[in-house]
Amino acid sequence: MQVTFLGTGTSQGVPVIGCACAVCRSVDYRDKRLRVSVHLQVRGKSIVIDSGPDFRQQALREQINHLDALVFTHEHKDHTGGLxxxxxxxxxxxxxxxxxxxxRVLAQLKQEYAYIFAEHKYPGIPQVKLHPILNDQxxxxxxxxxxxxxxxxHYKLPVLGFRVGNFTYLTDANHLGPEALEQMRGSEVIVLNALRHEKHISxxxxxxxxxxxxxxxxTRAYLTHISHQLGRHRxxxxxxxxxxxxxxxGLRISC
Structure with missing residues (x-):
């Protein structure tokens, strides 16, 4: 499996509009973070987890010319805004x-993208097929x-991470129960969110x-959903x- 990090930033991205902190002014390309998303290439399939507001830019940058499916962790706009x-x-x-x-997430998509699901559809709108995740076990x-x-x-909102083979991806969380930790245990690669140094509600x-x-x-772990408050990458x-x-x-790993 090949995993490409399409975006590793928090909901505002980095740099943040109007901010002049050292991170937002950094010239290190690793400090430029679009909204969080990953692309999986596994068993000949092309799958994206979360299509945020920067999805078009990310797909062009990584030349994702074919996409077999989208999987969503939760309904927040920084994860769904590029649908x-x-x-x-x-x-x-x-x-x-x-x-x-x-x-619950599909219902939110139906509300925010009502034109996709309208009875009388406008020509050229996105065409989708919904697959509910009915059991989190x-x-x-x-x-x-x-x-x-x-x-x-994610504070009080239930969200999902995913384990695909020996790769586990979890973002936008501040609590994991014992069962979730055991499901993650044994992964070769784990991706986990780390927003900043100071305590955060979600x-x-x-x-x-x-x-x-x-x-x-x-064996390896990577941190994502990073804000400018965490500090410079290096x-x-x-x-x-x-x-x-x-x-x-743009980081690409194999696992």
Whole structure:
């Protein structure tokens, strides 16, 4: 499996509009972070987890010319705001785009993208096929690829992470129960969110994320959903255990 980090930033991205902090003014390309998303190439399938507002830019940058399915972790706009841009794949592939998400998330998409689901459809709108994730315990199939849901809390909002083979991806969370931790254990690669150093109501801090990863002890780990408050990439990464790295936009790994 090849994993490409399409975006590794928080909901505002980095740099933040109007901010003149050292991170937002950095010339290091690793400090330029679009909204969080990953692209999986596995068993001949092309799958994206979360299509945020920067999805079009990300897909062009990484030359994602074919897409088999979208999977959503939750309904927040920084994870769903690029859904309209699947039109290019509809036209190119001449088929509906499978969307996998919990029923609550699909209901939110129906509300925010009402024109996609209207009875009388405008020509050229996105064409989708909905696949509800009905049980957060059972492996479900995305174009023949098994996804194990991992339940987490994003403040009080239930969200999902996913384990695909030996790769586990979890973003936008600040609580993992014992069962979720056991589902993650044994992964070769784990991606976990780490927003900043200071305590936050809905995201893991850097210290919290590192503590979890040291307990789970994957071969490799990457931190994502990073804000400008965390600090410059090169300075933060220098303080991390050797097996934990900061992800950055465009990073490509194999697992």
């Amino acid at each position: 309209d841009d699947i039109r290019a794949y509809n036209f190119r592939q001449q088929q509906d785009m499978p969307l996998h998400a919990e029923p 059972d492996v479900f199939q995305v174009e023949g690829v098994g996804f194990q849901p991992i339940r987490a809390l 995201h893991f801090t850097l210290r919290e994320a590192v503590d979890i990863l040291e307990d789970l002890a994957p 300075e933060v990464e220098a303080q991390l255990p050797d097996f934990i790295r900061l992800a950055y936009d």
